[in-house]
Amino acid sequence: MPQPIEGLRPLADTVDAFVLDLWGVVHGGQAPFPGVVETLQALRAAGKPIAFVTNAPVRAHHVAAHLRSMGLGEAYDALVTSGEATYERLSEAYAGGRYLPVGPSWAKLLHDELPLTAAGDVAEADVLLVVGLDEQRPEPEQYDAELQAARARDLPLICANPDRVIVVQDGTYSWCAGALADRYVALGGRVEWMGKPDPAIFARAAGMVGVTDPSRVAVVGDGLPTDIAGANAYGAKSVLITRGIHARDLGIQPGEVAAVGALRDLVGRHGFNPDYALASLAW
Template sequence: MIVQISGLSAVADRYDGFVLDLWGVIHDGVVAYPGVAETLAALKAAGKRTIMLSNAPRRAAALIEQLTRMGIARDLYDEVLSSGEAVYLELQRRSDPVFAALGDALYHLGPERDRNVFDTLTYRSVDLDRADFVLNTGPVEIGETVGDYQSVLERALARRLPMVSANPDHVVIRQGKRITCAGALADRYADMGGQVVSRGKPDPAIYAVALAALGIEDRSRVCAVGDALHTDIRGARAGGFDAVLVTGGIHADELGIKWGETADPVRLAELARHHGETPVAAISKFVW
């Protein structure tokens, strides 16, 4: 059975730093969860380093602005890293062979708010018929599904365009509703035979960047806190450190609970076995 703890204070002494997910842990996409600011303050008071690590398909500065609007002051956490920031850096550096082979003309599959992933770089945003590759940041409108983009994916595949996905997540929970993300579009494209490259959780590479930002060399002294077994918990394991699962996030429906409720131990164990991932502990919500 997975140990369920009342808050992070039960395990905090084991770690010097925490890698914190955003959606499902810190906020629900619109507002911060109750008690988050106080929990971050407690981590800081305990001398713990923190980094917000999100699969959001936009740059870190945009996430900081969002957190500030939600009432999470900038001095409550140390660093911020996003999959969008990681993609931006890859597009800028072109050190990875896949990125180095991309052309300069991109088709942006995604909403205008995600343009900061590329709009200060030397790429041209063009229509699909003239593009060298697809930059996927997810559906344009909330509520759209993979099926809404099937024709776009088919056109891209007919031209054998590679796809860069700036968010590996399939879904997020936005105020209790499941919202399709870029990862679902990328997986459909890959299933169709398209070439896809992405950055973000659970890719071990992004955890190496996170650890460097924290300035902690001993991976056993770092713990991730996330709500998704297939990204947050799997990524932490791939990165070589522990993870605590927040049960009130993306898996709440599977566990038959609402945010803040304690999961049934048997159902939690079955869920972990299904995903093949076992966190060191579980908490109902992000609390100290």
């Protein structure tokens, strides 16, 4: 059972770095959540480096530009994205090949930088690249025919964002690439998951700010299957932010304190164990 806390101050003396998720923790796509800027400033003032680790399925320089647009360009020390991991994997294993793109219009930010050629259909593809759901097909079941055709050819699926859902600024939910990857797994398909919960992405982020001992790292995120699962596997301390994707499971509005019983049930269902629970990012 995670220990409820009101802010990150109690952890500051026990760790050397903080690894923070972005969506659902720092912002909802448009602006920092209330109290976030002050919390980041307090962490830096306490001498604690901040690494952002996000399952955003674009390369890091695109996320950095987005952070600058929200006034957060100087608020962190390192940034790692699942999109960067996706780019590296495709460049190493599939360079010169053909990929079938699945995703929204902005997925071209990743596609345009790949050393591969986009395929016109499943029959031409060497690999299925799922960045997200496109604007015309917002529900996962709308992709079943495509996934079944890919499975018939035993194509590997690269999941550029293992998140299943995301919470946007107004508190509404949208499906992510992980929801399609789950459906492909259910068909018996092969999936390569890029980003969290892979413990390697946490180790990479911590190493970028000079910390190599997982026990001296605090991971702060809103997703039990991604942030907390990855922190557990990595060996770091972990803080679950309840305002994010699990708010509706907990029966709360973003920023409200979750009931102890609801939090215990949620953690029990998922099987991943945060050390602490915090309503919203705060110092």
